[in-house]
Amino acid sequence: MGGIQALATGFVVAIVGFFSSFPIFLAGVEAMGATAPQASSALMAGGVAMGLSGIVLALWFKAPASCAWSTPGAALLAGSAADSAGFSGAVGAFLIAGALVVVAGFWKPLVRLAQAIPGPITLAMLSGVLLPICFAPFRALAEAPVVGAVILLTWFGVSRVSRLFAVPATVLAAVALVIWWNGTLPMPDHILTPPVWVTPTFSLSALIGLALPLFIVTMATQNVPGVAVLKTNGYTPPTGKMFVTVGTASILTAPFGAIATNLAAITAAMCSDENAHPDKAQRYWAAVWAGLFYVLFSVFAAVVTFVAASAPPMTMSALAGVALLPVFMTSASAALKDEDTREAAALTFVLTASGLTLFGIGSAVWGLLLGSLVHMLNVWRRR
Numbered sequence: 001m002g003g004i005q006a007l008a009t010g011f012v013v014a015i016v017g018f019f020s021s022f023p024i025f026l027a028g029v030e031a032m033g034a035t036a037p038q039a040s041s042a043l044m045a046g047g048v049a050m051g052l053s054g055i056v057l058a059l060w061f062k063a064p065a066s067c068a069w070s071t072p073g074a075a076l077l078a079g080s081a082a083d084s085a086g087f088s089g090a091v092g093a094f095l096i097a098g099a100l101v102v103v104a105g106f107w108k109p110l111v112r113l114a115q116a117i118p119g120p121i122t123l124a125m126l127s128g129v130l131l132p133i134c135f136a137p138f139r140a141l142a143e144a145p146v147v148g149a150v151i152l153l154t155w156f157g158v159s160r161v162s163r164l165f166a167v168p169a170t171v172l173a174a175v176a177l178v179i180w181w182n183g184t185l186p187m188p189d190h191i192l193t194p195p196v197w198v199t200p201t202f203s204l205s206a207l208i209g210l211a212l213p214l215f216i217v218t219m220a221t222q223n224v225p226g227v228a229v230l231k232t233n234g235y236t237p238p239t240g241k242m243f244v245t246v247g248t249a250s251i252l253t254a255p256f257g258a259i260a261t262n263l264a265a266i267t268a269a270m271c272s273d274e275n276a277h278p279d280k281a282q283r284y285w286a287a288v289w290a291g292l293f294y295v296l297f298s299v300f301a302a303v304v305t306f307v308a309a310s311a312p313p314m315t316m317s318a319l320a321g322v323a324l325l326p327v328f329m330t331s332a333s334a335a336l337k338d339e340d341t342r343e344a345a346a347l348t349f350v351l352t353a354s355g356l357t358l359f360g361i362g363s364a365v366w367g368l369l370l371g372s373l374v375h376m377l378n379v380w381r382r383r
Contacts, residue, residue, distance in 0.1 A: 155169075344372070
C-alpha cells in the first residue's frame with residue numbers, strides 16, 4: 001500500500017490537516033448555535049467525510065486527491081450571525097451548498113458563475129471575515145494574559161522553524177493550558193463520538209446569507225485550487241466527478257452537522273510531492289493513508305471537543321485566531337495586489353469586516369455585492 005514513505009506522509013498530512021483547522025471548524029458550528037453534542041457530531045462527521053472522500057478519489061483515479069472540510073467556510077460561519085432557526089437552519093444551508101457543488105460537477109456554467117466574481121473580491125470577503133477572528137489572540141493578551149502569551153509565543157516561535165507544524169504545536173500548548181487550568185487532562189465519560197441527527201430547516205435568509213457565500217468561498221478558495229494543484233503535478237482526474245463526490249459527501253454528512261467537504265490544495269501538494277513516493281504513479285497511496293488517519297482521528301472527536309470546552313477562557317478563540325493568521329495574510333495581500341480591483345476589494349474587505357447585518361443578511365454577502373458592483377462600474381468607466 002505505497003510503502004512506509006506514503007504511510008508517513010499520510011500521517012503528517014492528517015496531523016496538519018486535522019489539528020491545524022479543527023478550532024476553526026468548532027468556532028464555525030458553535031457560532032451557528034450547535035450544542036456540545038452537536039459540535040462533537042459535526043467534527044466527527046466532517047472528519048469522516050473528508051477522510052472517506054479522499055480515499056475514494058485517490059483509489060478511483062489513482063491520483064493524490066486529498067480532501068478537507070472547508071476551513072474558509074468555517075471561518076465564514078464563525079464571523080456570521082446564526083440563522084433564526086438556529087443550528088437546524090445552518091444545516092439546511094450546508095445541504096444547499098453541497099447540492100450546488102454536485103450541480104457544478106454536472107453543469108460547468110455554475111462553476112463559471114461561481115468564478116465570475118473576481119478572485120480579489122472573493123479573497124477580500126474572506127479577509128474581512130477572518131480579521132475579527134484574528135484579533136482574538138491579541139485581545140487575550142489583555143483579558144487572559146497567560147493564555148494569550150502562551151498561544152502567540154508558541155505559534156510565532158515554532159513558525160520560525162516550520163510554518164507547517166506551527167499550529168499543531170500551538171494545539172499542544174493549548175492542551176498544556178487545559179492541564180494547568182484543571183490540574184489534569186479532563187476526559188469525557190465516552191471517548192467514542194455518537195452521531196447526532198439535526199433535521200434541516202430551509203429558509204430564504206439561510207440560502208442568501210449562508211449557503212451561497214459558503215458555496216462561493218468553498219469553490220473559489222478550495223475546490224478550484226485543489227484541482228489546479230493536481231494538474232500542476234501532472235494528474236488529470238475528471239473535475240466534474242471530483243466535485244460530485246465531495247458535494248455528495250457534504251449532503252450526506254450535513255444532517256450530522258458537518259460543514260462542506262471539498263478538495264484540498266495544501267495537503268494535495270504534500271501528497272503529490274516526491275517525498276510521498278519516488279514513483280509518481282504510487283503517490284496516491286499517501287492520500288489514502290491520510291484519509292484513513294482522518295477517519296481514525298474523527299472517531300475521537302468527542303474527546304477533542306470535551307478538552308476544548310475545558311480550556312481556560314479565550315484559549316480556543318486565540319487558537320483559531322493564530323491558525324487563521326497565515327490564511328488572512330495570504331488572502332489580504334492577494335486581494336489588494338491588483339490595482340484594477342483594489343478599490344472594489346478594499347470596500348469589500350471593510351464592509352465584510354464591519355459585521356453589518358441588514359434584513360437578516362450578513363456582512364459577507366453585502367461585501368460581495370458592493371465589491372462586485374464597484375468593480376462592474378469601474379470596468380464600465382474604463383471602457
